[in-house]
Amino acid sequence: YFSLLSPMITPYSDERKNLVKHYAEDYIKNYNTSTDNILIYAGVIFYQAFYDLSNNSSREKLLKAMDIYKEYYGEKSNQVIFTRHALSRWYFIHNNYQTSAAGLLENQKLFDGTVIGPLLEGVRFLEGVEVFMKAGMVEQAQANLDAAYSRFQLAKRPSDLAQMQKVKQRFNLH
Numbered sequence: 001y002f003s004l005l006s007p008m009i010t011p012y013s014d015e016r017k018n019l020v021k022h023y024a025e026d027y028i029k030n031y032n033t034s035t036d037n038i039l040i041y042a043g044v045i046f047y048q049a050f051y052d053l054s055n056n057s058s059r060e061k062l063l064k065a066m067d068i069y070k071e072y073y074g075e076k077s078n079q080v081i082f083t084r085h086a087l088s089r090w091y092f093i094h095n096n097y098q099t100s101a102a103g104l105l106e107n108q109k110l111f112d113g114t115v116i117g118p119l120l121e122g123v124r125f126l127e128g129v130e131v132f133m134k135a136g137m138v139e140q141a142q143a144n145l146d147a148a149y150s151r152f153q154l155a156k157r158p159s160d161l162a163q164m165q166k167v168k169q170r171f172n173l174h
Helices: 002-009 014-029 039-051 057-073 078-093 096-109 118-134 136-157 158-170
Strands: none
Touching: 014 039, 039 057, 039 078, 057 078, 078 096, 078 118, 096 118, 096 136, 118 136, 118 158, 136 158
16 A cells, blocks of 8 residues: 555655656547546646647647636646646746746745645745746745745655755755
């Protein structure tokens, strides 16, 4: 039982990445336009975009998926949070750091330790450090580093605290 849960609670493990990618590929392959509903469609276009963020058309797919998720699940849903985060990554990959940072800030307003849990929030805060540094928002980068630290403390994950130290040193933050 715990071996099955392990990939679900380890955000960056190769096993988790492969499991999620396999799930996404299967999800897309089995999509049936005549019988599947709009939420399944949103999931399909989200995964298509997520695994091809370098493609310009991925932005439109993410925006469409987010609109559907907002309508059916609401602004504060996991689906919207993950889609907005992916959209922020899209902007980052395409060197639009200000828009990427704005998307992350919008997402972080929803973080309270419960919606996606403290560990994943910590990971998202830590990922934001580079975005904010590239956008010239050093104070926000430091705030993200501090928020990541507090979330990792709650999650009691020393490996994530070690990763945080590397990010801290890389960007010369306190």
